[in-house]
Amino acid sequence: MSVPSIEVRNVTVHYGEVLALDHANITLDPGRVCALVGMNGSGKSTLFKAIMGMVRPDSGTVLINGASPLKSRKSGAIGYVPQSEEIDWDFPLSVRDVVMMGRFGHMGLRRHAKKSDNDAVDHALERVELTDYASRAIGQLSCGQKKRAFVARGIAQGASVLLLDEPFAGVDKRSEATMTTLLRELSADGATILVSTHDLHAVPILADEAVLLMRRVLMHGDPHEVLKPNNLALAFGLDVLNRGTTV
Ligand SMILES: Nc1ncnc2c1ncn2[C@@H]1O[C@H](COP(=O)(O)OP(=O)(O)OP(=O)(O)O)[C@@H](O)[C@H]1O
Numbered sequence: 001m002s003v004p005s006i007e008v009r010n011v012t013v014h015y016g017e018v019l020a021l022d023h024a025n026i027t028l029d030p031g032r033v034c035a036l037v038g039m040n041g042s043g044k045s046t047l048f049k050a051i052m053g054m055v056r057p058d059s060g061t062v063l064i065n066g067a068s069p070l071k072s073r074k075s076g077a078i079g080y081v082p083q084s085e086e087i088d089w090d091f092p093l094s095v096r097d098v099v100m101m102g103r104f105g106h107m108g109l110r111r112h113a114k115k116s117d118n119d120a121v122d123h124a125l126e127r128v129e130l131t132d133y134a135s136r137a138i139g140q141l142s143c144g145q146k147k148r149a150f151v152a153r154g155i156a157q158g159a160s161v162l163l164l165d166e167p168f169a170g171v172d173k174r175s176e177a178t179m180t181t182l183l184r185e186l187s188a189d190g191a192t193i194l195v196s197t198h199d200l201h202a203v204p205i206l207a208d209e210a211v212l213l214m215r216r217v218l219m220h221g222d223p224h225e226v227l228k229p230n231n232l233a234l235a236f237g238l239d240v241l242n243r244g245t246t247v
Contacts, residue, residue, distance in 0.1 A: 005192035011060035038213035079154020089139035102157030124155035144175025
């Protein structure tokens with residue numbers, strides 16, 4: 001049996017008095033795309049940060065390909081596309097600079113890019129269809145293009161696990177479709193992808209499985225099953241049934 005790509009075991013996280021995650025358990029096998037669904041404040045970003053080792057759980061463990069988050073970050077096994085609000089878009093970096101950051105772990109201390117680094121960046125930019133935007137300032141891209149630049153950073157890094165925190169927020173339908181196709185292609189190549197979204201209609205197209213989060217994992221399974229109205233009502237309250245496909 002293969003080692004799971006992501007194993008979140010009984011993870012509990014508090015911020016002071018606030019309980020953000022409560023004995024959360026998730027196991028994801030290689031090559032799977034999993035959508036993470038839950039209301040605002042249900043702990044989705046905290047789960048990503050716990051998987052990245054950016055918040056330390058009060059209890060429980062996280063393993064990436066059987067290794068600790070810290071080790072996985074160091075080896076470049078895990079790539080993270082944070083929520084847009086967490087990034088300073090005024091920082092004077094070109095799209096190419098952002099993608100090259102994925103190569104830092106492959107370079108020496110002086111961070112001198114070799115041919116192999118430049119080739120990996122070229123390939124990643126091509127993969128996300130941003131070759132023509134390589135020298136543009138990252139802040140001057142559209143929201144969807146910015147997200148793709150961060151996915152390219154993960155590709156250049158050689159990450160086998162990608163975490164995307166709300167990649168469809170503020171993105172038009174065309175960009176959403178482009179990103180969905182890209183994520184499906186990356187998973188067909190073996191990447192394991194965990195992606196949070198409030199856009200429920202996209203989930204069955206995007207994901208092989210879905211997790212319904214409300215500090216703890218309420219359900220994890222086939223997207224059609226997980227997103228049944230009764231289950232959504234558990235996670236979002238009864239008025240979700242009148243809200244349509246965006247929660
Ligand atoms: N740095 C922090 N300090 C204190 N409380 C925090 C912090 N970050 C998150 N929280 C709280 O922890 C809980 C979970 O937040 P989290 O951001 O993980 O939820 P989320 O599901 O990602 O929400 P959203 O969909 O709005 O992004 C919320 O109650 C939030 O207010």
